[in-house]
Amino acid sequence: MKNKVKLANYVDKLPPVIHSRLEKVRKESKHWHPIWTSDTSYEKFEVHGYLANHVVDLGKHLCTCQFRMLTGIPCVHACAALARVNKNPEDFCHKLVTMESYRETYRHHINPIPGQTFWEVSESLKP
Ligand SMILES: [Zn+2]
Structure with missing residues (x-):
């Protein structure tokens, strides 16, 4: 419930936890060097x-x-290629x-x- 209120005005595409996780991966990705494989769609890289x-x-x-299969966010290698x-x-x-x-x-x-004192008393047998 608290989360619902907090998130009502949140405009980012990713939840805060995922966002910071992705930021970390993105930083790490700077240590990787993507080499384009010359495919026509510019999508395949050797990293x-x-x-x-x-x-x-x-x-x-x-x-x-x-x-990514495990976490849902791109890995360091994909982040390097995306950059x-x-x-x-x-x-x-x-x-x-x-x-x-x-x-x-x-x-x-x-x-x-409402609290238990306001609950309707049932005519059925108690369990
Ligand atoms: Zn990877």
Whole structure:
């Protein structure tokens, strides 16, 4: 309920927790170097790092590290590639972690109930 009130005036696309998580990933992504594979849609990258390389396909929202499958936000490698093509990582988050579905969760209200002294006495046997 408190969350519902707090979020009523919140305009960001991602909930605060997800937002800061993504910010952290975005910072880390600066240590990775995306190399475009020359595909026509400008979506496939080989992303080189200190110990490993990964393959990112922005079109399919896939990376060989599979991080996004678990968390719903782009991994460091995808963020590196997205920075390269000037796209916003927020647009590459799964729908489930966006404010849209968060709002959907809090859309329904809970019916208020008076204290027990005001409850109607039932004629049925007590359990
Ligand atoms: Zn990755």
